[in-house]
Amino acid sequence: MDTTLRDGEQTPGVALSTEEKLWIARKLDELGLDIIEAGSAITSKGERESIRAVSNEGLNAEICSYCRVMKPDVDFALECDVDSIHLVVPVSDLHINVKLKKDRETVRQMAVDVTEYAKDHGLIVELSGEDASRADLGFLKSLYSDGIDAGADRLCYCDTVGLLVPEVTTEVFKELSTSLSAPVSIHCHDDFGLAVSNTVAALLAGAREAHMTVNGIGERAGNTSLEEVIMILEWLYKYDTGIKCDELYKTSRLVSRLTGIPVAVNKSLVGGNAFTHEAGIHVHGLLADTSTYEPIGPEVIGRERKIVLGKHAGSSSVTLALKELGLDVDDSQMKEILERVKELGDHGKRVTDADLQSIAEVVLDIYTESKVKLEDFTIVSGNKVTPTASIKLNVEGNEVVEASVGDGPVDAAINAIKKAISGVADVVLEEYHVDAITGGTDALVEVWVKLSKDGKVVTARGARTDIIMASVEAVLNGINQLIRDN
Numbered sequence: 001m002d003t004t005l006r007d008g009e010q011t012p013g014v015a016l017s018t019e020e021k022l023w024i025a026r027k028l029d030e031l032g033l034d035i036i037e038a039g040s041a042i043t044s045k046g047e048r049e050s051i052r053a054v055s056n057e058g059l060n061a062e063i064c065s066y067c068r069v070m071k072p073d074v075d076f077a078l079e080c081d082v083d084s085i086h087l088v089v090p091v092s093d094l095h096i097n098v099k100l101k102k103d104r105e106t107v108r109q110m111a112v113d114v115t116e117y118a119k120d121h122g123l124i125v126e127l128s129g130e131d132a133s134r135a136d137l138g139f140l141k142s143l144y145s146d147g148i149d150a151g152a153d154r155l156c157y158c159d160t161v162g163l164l165v166p167e168v169t170t171e172v173f174k175e176l177s178t179s180l181s182a183p184v185s186i187h188c189h190d191d192f193g194l195a196v197s198n199t200v201a202a203l204l205a206g207a208r209e210a211h212m213t214v215n216g217i218g219e220r221a222g223n224t225s226l227e228e229v230i231m232i233l234e235w236l237y238k239y240d241t242g243i244k245c246d247e248l249y250k251t252s253r254l255v256s257r258l259t260g261i262p263v264a265v266n267k268s269l270v271g272g273n274a275f276t277h278e279a280g281i282h283v284h285g286l287l288a289d290t291s292t293y294e295p296i297g298p299e300v301i302g303r304e305r306k307i308v309l310g311k312h313a314g315s316s317s318v319t320l321a322l323k324e325l326g327l328d329v330d331d332s333q334m335k336e337i338l339e340r341v342k343e344l345g346d347h348g349k350r351v352t353d354a355d356l357q358s359i360a361e362v363v364l365d366i367y368t369e370s371k372v373k374l375e376d377f378t379i380v381s382g383n384k385v386t387p388t389a390s391i392k393l394n395v396e397g398n399e400v401v402e403a404s405v406g407d408g409p410v411d412a413a414i415n416a417i418k419k420a421i422s423g424v425a426d427v428v429l430e431e432y433h434v435d436a437i438t439g440g441t442d443a444l445v446e447v448w449v450k451l452s453k454d455g456k457v458v459t460a461r462g463a464r465t466d467i468i469m470a471s472v473e474a475v476l477n478g479i480n481q482l483i484r485d486n
């Protein structure tokens with residue numbers, strides 16, 4: 001059972017519209033979930049409209065509404081055309097005495113009455129013990145038995161505040177699954193980070209159903225994470241869940257986007273870093289065989305591997321990253337790319353795929369028969385001086401030194417270049433654009449230029465953390481293209 005739309009929506013600050021609930025429900029159905037808890041019908045008119053929309057969407061999954069042990073809750077669920085109800089009855093003395101201000105026998109009778117009422121109205125009933133992990137097990141079992149006699153189809157054991165430990169879960173589920181004649185499900189919360197462990201322990205000990213949410217969202221520390229349980233069963237226990245695992249990542253993204261709850265970068269399987277590699281030595285292993293540093297291939301859950309380069313980058317990590325981008329480089333190009341990556345890394349930047357692509361493409365252009373090469377470059381700029389650039393170029397084997405002023409440092413630099421190459425070509429700068437590829441003032445800057453010479457037009461780019469150097473690089477790149485094409 002997926003309860004993203006009910007317990008997941010109880011995450012503080014989350015409220016899903018009908019359309020959003022429908023998107024998520026369709027995705028859960030496509031994944032192959034057996035039951036979708038679509039909401040709590042008693043909550044509001046809007047909530048009932050959403051649940052009804054999910055019920056009437058023609059999905060394969062059983063559609064369920066949460067209900068308290070009260071007949072009006074069941075009536076509201078019936079209005080929503082659901083197949084089943086998750087009928088929750090408090091079972092610990094704390095909840096019975098303090099919250100409800102009732103006693104065990106009254107609560108037992110309420111559970112029986114409402115179960116019978118729901119069954120009389122054609123609903124599938126999952127009778128659920130709230131705070132079961134703090135309840136007296138003898139009382140709980142007798143309440144469950146009475147529920148079965150009243151017609152309950154399934155039972156649920158809730159670890160409402162996340163206090164279970166796996167050994168206890170195993171004991172309890174061995175007991176419940178052998179002594180009761182209806183299937184028992186497990187509902188966990190992650191207050192101590194044990195929701196997934198307890199859920200798996202329960203399933204191994206005889207639970208027939210588990211309540212889970214996408215990304216583990218839910219009240220407080222959240223619920224059992226669906227993607228973790230599915231992949232643990234599939235990969236670690238070799239159990240075929242029937243879930244379309246390669247849609248798990250997309251589902252995670254969809255839920256994160258619609259609920260506005262970000263997924264931690266280090267979250268298992270679906271976190272941003274779960275299939276991202278940086279350290280040089282690991283990438284070397286990955287190049288030989290991706291299973292050296294990956295438990296499963298990212299494609300299993302519909303993801304892609306990411307190679308992030310930084311100051312630790314070695315040539316093997318850059319090679320792998322370039323391979324993933326489909327770029328071939330020779331040794332001198334590789335040396336230049338690696339130097340630029342490390343330069344960014346030294347600024348504390350992580351080099352993204354987009355950064356690397358820009359760097360590589362620029363280097364590939366420059367190192368293809370450049371007739372004009374940069375040897376030296378100086379710029380003077382400030383509020384009391386006229387921006388002045390001096391430049392030393394190697395133009396077809398001859399050293400040329402020039403200087404020029406300009407309206408700003410970029411203008412001065414480009415004027416100096418134009419003067420230096422005037423003997424070879426008269427180049428006109430037609431257009432100039434700057435983009436920061438990633439955020440921050442130390443980000444890689446990409447400069448695009450459009451240059452023309454005798455009616456011929458080329459575009460070229462440069463990529464550096466320094467905007468002036470990126471501009472110089474772009475212009476030289478374009479000049480080399482114009483000369484080469486002569």
Ligand code: MN
Pocket residue numbers: 007160187189
């Ligand atoms: Mn819950």
